[in-house]
Amino acid sequence: MNPLEHLSWPFFEERHREFATTLESWAASEVRDVQGDDVDTLCRRLVRQLGDAGWLRPTVAGAAYGGAADVIDTRMLCLAREALARHAGLADFAFAMQGLGSGAISLAGTAEQKARWLPRVARGEAIAAFALSEPDAGSDVAALQCTARIDGGHAVLDGEKTWISNGGIADFYVVFARSGEADGSRGISAFVVEAGTPGFMIAERIDVIAPHPLARLRFTNCRVPLANRIGAGGEGFKIAMRTLDVFRTSVAAAALGFARRALEEGLHRATTRKMFGQTLADFQLTQAKLAQMATTIDSAALLTYRAAWQRDQGENVTRQAAMAKLAATEGAQQVIDAALQLFGGMGVVSGHPVERLYREIRSLRIYEGATEVQQLIIGRDLLKAAFR
Numbered sequence: 357m358n359p360l361e362h363l364s365w366p367f368f369e370e371r372h373r374e375f376a377t378t379l380e381s382w383a384a385s386e387v388r389d390v391q392g393d394d395v396d397t398l399c400r401r402l403v404r405q406l407g408d409a410g411w412l413r414p415t416v417a418g419a420a421y422g423g424a425a426d427v428i429d430t431r432m433l434c435l436a437r438e439a440l441a442r443h444a445g446l447a448d449f450a451f452a453m454q455g456l457g458s459g460a461i462s463l464a465g466t467a468e469q470k471a472r473w474l475p476r477v478a479r480g481e482a483i484a485a486f487a488l489s490e491p492d493a494g495s496d497v498a499a500l501q502c503t504a505r506i507d508g509g510h511a512v513l514d515g516e517k518t519w520i521s522n523g524g525i526a527d528f529y530v531v532f533a534r535s536g537e538a539d540g541s542r543g544i545s546a547f548v549v550e551a552g553t554p555g556f557m558i559a560e561r562i563d564v565i566a567p568h569p570l571a572r573l574r575f576t577n578c579r580v581p582l583a584n585r586i587g588a589g590g591e592g593f594k595i596a597m598r599t600l601d602v603f604r605t606s607v608a609a610a611a612l613g614f615a616r617r618a619l620e621e622g623l624h625r626a627t628t629r630k631m632f633g634q635t636l637a638d639f640q641l642t643q644a645k646l647a648q649m650a651t652t653i654d655s656a657a658l659l660t661y662r663a664a665w666q667r668d669q670g671e672n673v674t675r676q677a678a679m680a681k682l683a684a685t686e687g688a689q690q691v692i693d694a695a696l697q698l699f700g701g702m703g704v705v706s707g708h709p710v711e712r713l714y715r716e717i718r719s720l721r722i723y724e725g726a727t728e729v730q731q732l733i734i735g736r737d738l739l740k741a742a743f744r
């Protein structure tokens with residue numbers, strides 16, 4: 357199976373084909389199935405490796421700041437995540453977080469903020485994190501309670517953030533806090549908080565089924581210069597949503613990468629496993645399973661690259677990105693489950709590629725808007741369009 361077959365689709369331009377082809381061979385030789393006991397060390401190394409090779413450039417906007425282009429190219433982000441996820445979940449994680457963590461700066465930062473952080477993010481010299489969720493504000497994120505009180509030339513942060521990827525290893529965190537300009541979502545601002553700022557601590561490291569650096573953060577009387585505020589006071593929620601809008605489609609692409617790897621593994625197993633005097637692939641039940649897996653993957657790929665292409669044309673893709681994330685993450689879960697079934701007992705052995713995929717895919721159906729949240733986005737958009 358050629359993992360680059362879809363590059364001939366009309367969604368792509370020559371630069372995308374070149375990028376994906378070169379990244380594919382780099383990832384196959386440099387990061388395929390990387391693992392290690394210590395995820396912090398491994399993730400730091402992966403960020404550095406990706407940065408040294410130039411692969412992080414699409415995660416930031418602005419050629420002057422080390423970015424691949426002046427505007428983030430969604431198709432490039434998606435192609436990168438798909439390829440990296442196929443080869444190594446943690447390499448995809450390291451790549452994605454550089455983008456999500458610095459996205460607010462790319463989209464709404466001042467020239468000084470961009471110059472300070474983006475080139476280091478693009479080179480893999482500074483690790484970024486995006487701190488929005490709280491213990492009592494996940495799906496309902498506008499209910500966040502972390503506060504930012506303005507005191508002279510500083511903002512004083514108090515409260516907690518949780519489920520923060522790269523928590524514990526990041527060099528800086530983009531933190532969203534209630535600054536009180538208005539009630540609800542209009543009273544939230546975004547701040548860059550550097551690791552080591554007094555009053556900021558990692559309250560807890562969180563272990564999850566597919567291990568990666570994840571933490572609960574605590575801010576106690578944490579003073580941050582107002583120069584670290586991204587955008588105007590009260591604009592934070594809008595900036596967070598704009599950032600998620602850019603990266604949501606790329607979550608679909610990562611799910612696609614996991615699903616493609618599962619199909620590759622499944623095909624290999626089906627064509628080599630001997631049983632009942634034949635191979636597993638000779639049975640029509642197996643062929644039906646493989647056909648369903650491939651169809652699910654192509655449907656997800658079409659939705660993903662449609663959303664990415666439309667976004668790169670400057671169109672609003674709220675509904676299309678939600679459809680892509682919903683279909684690709686739910687579909688990948690089914691494809692991976694089917695692949696695991698083809699492996700029988702081997703599929704549940706710790707560390708086996710399909711067992712790893714089975715754990716890796718699960719949280720993609722939850723973060724950056726759970727499946728139910730995507731359904732609501734799509735439903736609301738359809739109804740709005742119907743009554744326009």
Ligand SMILES: Cc1cc2nc3c(=O)[nH]c(=O)nc-3n(C[C@H](O)[C@H](O)[C@H](O)COP(=O)(O)OP(=O)(O)OC[C@H]3O[C@@H](n4cnc5c(N)ncnc54)[C@H](O)[C@@H]3O)c2cc1C
Pocket residue numbers: 486487488489491493494495496518519520521522564570719722723724725726727728729732
């Ligand atoms: C591995 C991982 C990494 C993460 N990384 C980050 C990060 O870097 N930065 C960050 O800020 N956050 C991060 N998150 C947090 C993530 O965005 C939240 O977990 C997510 O938004 C869901 O919030 P919650 O966990 O509080 O679940 P809840 O909001 O309590 O939702 C629980 C469930 O309720 C259902 N649900 C939600 N809304 C509705 C509805 N309207 N109707 C019906 N059912 C509904 C969904 O099934 C959902 O899964 C991460 C999470 C995980 C698991």
